Amino acid sequence: MVEYRSFHLLASVPRALGAALGPHVASAAAAMIEEVRGSVPSYAQPLRGVFGKVLVQSVEYAVRHCVDSMGTPEQPHEHWIEFYRGRGRMEFTEGRNLDALQDSATIGARVAWRSMHQAVVDAGVDPVVVSTTAEAIFAYVDELCATAIEGYQRAQAEAEGTVPVRRRRLLELIAKAPEGSARSIAELAGGAGWPLPETAAMVALEHRPGAPPFPLELLGDGVLAELDGPEPHLLTSEPDADLVPLAARLDGWRAAVSPLVPLADAPAALRTARRALRLSAAEVPGPLIWCRDHLATLWLLAEDFLAAELARRTLDPFASLGDKQRERLSETLLVWLESRGSAPEIAAQLGVHPHTVRNRLRQLEELFGDRLRDADDRLGLQLALRAQRLMQAQRHGDEPR
Known part of the structure; x- marks a missing residue:
């Protein structure tokens, strides 16, 4: 269990110091986040989505709670303890290891003190109080890290109690592959007796x-x-x-x-x-x-919107046609592109008269012109027609041909 000596040290410094440091909370938190993201590979991600929200919230809460605890013996800490235990559980769930957690805490302590030291000096604080404040901040960050590790280890113990649970956890990590999970995957594989x-x-x-x-x-x-x-x-x-x-x-x-x-x-x-x-x-x-x-x-169809955009741009000459005519010409064009056969051969595939195919080919020549004689354009047309047919089959449950 963590003793939380830092809470007593923070309560012993003058409340006026906490008030003087209050305006520096945001800048100190920002400096800590920047340094951690630049120094710890597991956190070198854009501050977007859940990851960004949790990282910013965790750092800002740590700095704010530290400052609010200065000269405040009655400051409650229960929510803080549960929050950082939960943060440790999240680290385990997302596949990061304890090294990343401890490295970020060490860096955070150094940057926090560097960010606030000048404000402490400018406030004309007694050197003895400065020393106590430094000790309190470093102890606070160490104990925050220890609290998160408690949560991490509890989650780890729950997840790794049996081989079947370890194997499920292993598959979960591999299927998600979060940043920094390689070491956790290797450790779990060893514990589950599963050769990587x-x-x-x-x-x-x-x-x-x-x-x-x-x-x-x-x-x-x-x-x-x-x-x-x-x-x-x-x-x-x-x-x-x-x-x-x-x-x-x-x-x-x-x-x-x-x-x-x-x-x-x-x-x-x-x-x-x-x-x-x-x-x-x-x-x-x-x-x-x-x-x-x-x-x-x-x-x-790896990206539906790209397939739709390819079909829209490449098959734009069909835009002025009615649905039935567009469908018939699209079908004929795709067969021609895939087979480059004669009118009778295409007619046999489509089940229509060769004269019908010749009429459609003349219409296609009028619509697409030189694009039918350029190899790159023909490839684009074929891909667009295939994508269009697959999207229609996906929407309507029809069988793509």
Whole structure:
């Protein structure tokens, strides 16, 4: 347990000193944040989202509470203690290790004193009080760090009580790969008896209502699994060996398998596998989807807004046409681009008369002109048409051709 000697030291300095330092709280906090982000790699991230909010709030609260405690024996500290225990738990949850926490505390203490020392001197404080204030600030930051470590270690003990829990925590860390998690992943893997592979595949799962439990017993010990959450998934370093035998046993389940990737790329691989589940329900009838067989489709729709923008800009000559005419010409153009066949050959694929195809090709020539003779433009048109068809299938549940 932390003794919190700093609270008594801070209460012993004159209250006037706390009042003199109050206007410097914001600048001291900003200096601490800047120094920590520049010196501790785990915190070298833009101050956006939850990360930015929590870091700024944690530092500002620490500085404000320190100043408010000066000369105030009645200052309550319970909320402060629980807040920084919670901060320690968050460090564990996000995959950072104790080194980052302790480094940031050491840097914070140095910068806090550097930021406030001149204000203490300018206030004409007795040298003995200056010495006590310095001791109190350094003790305060040390005890803040110790409080956060308490929270970190409690969360760690709860998460690492058994091998199955360690394996779930390990998969969670790999699937999220937060900054600075490599060491925590290695430690958890060791505790779970799981050899770290160089590469692995992420497997996204979904099941229809009423499906039987996933046949987890058929998987080898090297497979990590999360089946209880809203988006169940697996990790395997040998997808062919582990998953092919499952294909006949996935009653009511579908699985999409990412390509093999380094562990650091696992979050992107899992997003790709989940995208394959969404896009391929009609296109791939079997229960097991291999993303490696559908890379072009997945790449085209990796960012829906980019695919939509590509279709809008590239197929702009179709904008003035009616829906039916646009659909017929788009279909003909895509077949021509993919086959470069004659009118009879295209007609056979479309199930129409060759004369109809010739008329459509003349209309396409009028609409696109030289773009049909330029290799780069033809590639752009083909990609745009494929993306448009995939987006329509995604919206309407139709099978992309």
